[in-house]
Amino acid sequence: MSKALTVILLLAMLIQVLKPLNLPGLxxxxxxxxxAVFAIAVMMVTILIRP
Known part of the structure; x- marks a missing residue:
């Protein structure tokens, strides 16, 4: 699951650079x-939750 989330967030960053998403704050x-900051935070939470 974490690998899929990483790929999705990388694609979102690439799309943002090419054509802004026009979401609040983006x-x-x-x-x-x-x-990228959101991705790092999500990965930290994932690491903390895993046993």
Whole structure:
């Protein structure tokens, strides 16, 4: 599951750079780093939850 989530978030960052998603907080191409920060946070939570 974590690998699939990683691929989805990488695709979202690529799409954001090519054509902004126009979501609140993601209106500009330079906002792709916000997706990366979210991805790192999700991966940390996944690591903490796993036994």
């Amino acid at each position: 209106r500009h191409r330079r906002d792709f780093w916000k997706i």
